[in-house]
Each structure stands twice: as structure tokens, then as C-alpha cells.
């Protein structure tokens with residue numbers, strides 16, 4: 001039986017922070033010694049562009065289209081990977097749905113703003129249509145503002161929310177343009193990423209962390 005888990009990052013709202021989350025979570029997984037692979041289903045290829053700036057193998061990158069994603073996941077399983085992280089476009093295209101269909105867990109990042117929170121129902125419906133467990137992460141939160149707390153409270157009515165936010169920091173922007181993690185240059189980013197990874201790894205890898213008690217076989 002394969003131990004591979006698939007984490008798909010999705011939000012129908014553009015600019016929610018999906019690709020930034022995907023890259024940073026991947027490096028937390030690598031730090032935890034997981035053999036990790038990325039699939040960038042977004043034609044913009046933000047995640048793949050970040051990956052191309054890196055020298056190290058892990059995380060690895062696989063190409064896939066919406067139509068061959070199931071076959072691709074099967075071959076990734078056979079290669080002994082621990083974690084596959086899929087980035088999706090900010091829309092409701094076939095690529096987004098395909099990424100959600102193969103997920104063990106969907107991470108829905110959201111900015112703590114009214115327009116973003118107001119639109120979150122459309123993403124939740126899309127994930128529910130595929131019957132997939134999901135959790136939320138507040139991103140691009142301005143430090144010393146109440147918005148992040150209020151956002152977490154709104155989101156918690158729909159599902160579990162990561163215990164730390166990804167704050168709005170230039171270190172995240174810089175990390176994406178040089179192929180690294182904000183955590184390597186910014187202590188606050190390192191702390192929040194460690195906390196977010198602790199939460200996600202429990203949801204993904206421990207039976208206790210399952211959001212709805214179901215496990216795919």
C-alpha cells in the first residue's frame with residue numbers, strides 16, 4: 001500500500017496566495033524529510049517557475065494535464081513519493097477540478113478581506129462536489145490587524161483553519177523570485193510556516209487528523 005498523500009491547493013479567487021503556499025509548504029515537507037513532488041496545473045506556471053530557480057532535486061516536479069492526472073498520481077505512488085502537492089488555477093477549469101478529484105486533502109488559502117471571504121462559498125461548493133476534505137489557511141494577513149482573527153473565525157464555521165497565518169511579508173515575494181522559502185530569511189515566516197506544516201502534516205498523515213473520519217483506499 002502506498003503511503004503517498006496528495007495535497008491540492010485551490011481557491012477560485014485569483015491571487016489568494018495558492019502558488020506561494022504550495023512552494024512554501026513543499027519546502028516544509030522537504031525539511032521533514034518527505035520525498036515530495038509538485039504538479040503545476042495552472043497554465044501561468046508560477047509554481048513551476050519557482051521550482052526552475054532551484055538546484056536541489058527535492059521537491060521534484062511532474063508534468064501533467066487534467067486528463068492524465070490519475071495515471072500520473074499512480075506512477076508517482078509507484079515511485080515511492082510521500083507527498084504530492086498540486087497547484088491549481090484561480091478558476092473553475094477542468095484543471096482545477098482534476099486537481100481536487102485526486103486530493104486526499106484540499107488546502108483553501110484565503111486573504112482576510114471581505115471580497116475574498118465573500119467568495120469562499122464558491123470554492124467550498126467546488127470541493128464538496130468532489131467529496132474531498134478541506135482545510136483553510138489565512139494568507140497575506142497584515143500584522144497587527146484584527147482582520148486575520150476575524151477571517152479565521154468566519155472560515156472556522158465551514159471547516160478547520162490552520163493555527164497560524166501566512167503574513168503579508170516581502171520575504172514571501174522575494175522567496176518566490178529566487179526559488180527559496182521566506183523561512184530561510186525571515187524568523188516570523190519560519191515560525192508561521194512550521195506551525196502550518198505541523199497542522200497540515202497531522203491532517204494528512206495521522207488518522208486522528210482526518211477531517212471527516214474517512215480514508216481513501
Ligand SMILES: Nc1ncnc2c1ncn2[C@@H]1O[C@H](COP(=O)(O)OP(=O)(O)OP(=O)(O)O)[C@@H](O)[C@H]1O
Nearest residue numbers: 014015016017018019020090140167168169172173
Ligand atoms: N504572504 C505574502 N506576502 C506578500 N505577498 C504575497 C504573499 N503571498 C502572495 N503574495 C503575492 O500576492 C500575489 C499572488 O500570490 P500567488 O501567486 O501565490 O497567488 P495565487 O492564488 O497563486 O494567484 P493565481 O490565482 O493568479 O494563481 C503575488 O504577487 C505574490 O507575490
Ligand SMILES: [Mg+2]
Nearest residue numbers: 018019042046
Ligand atoms: Mg497561482
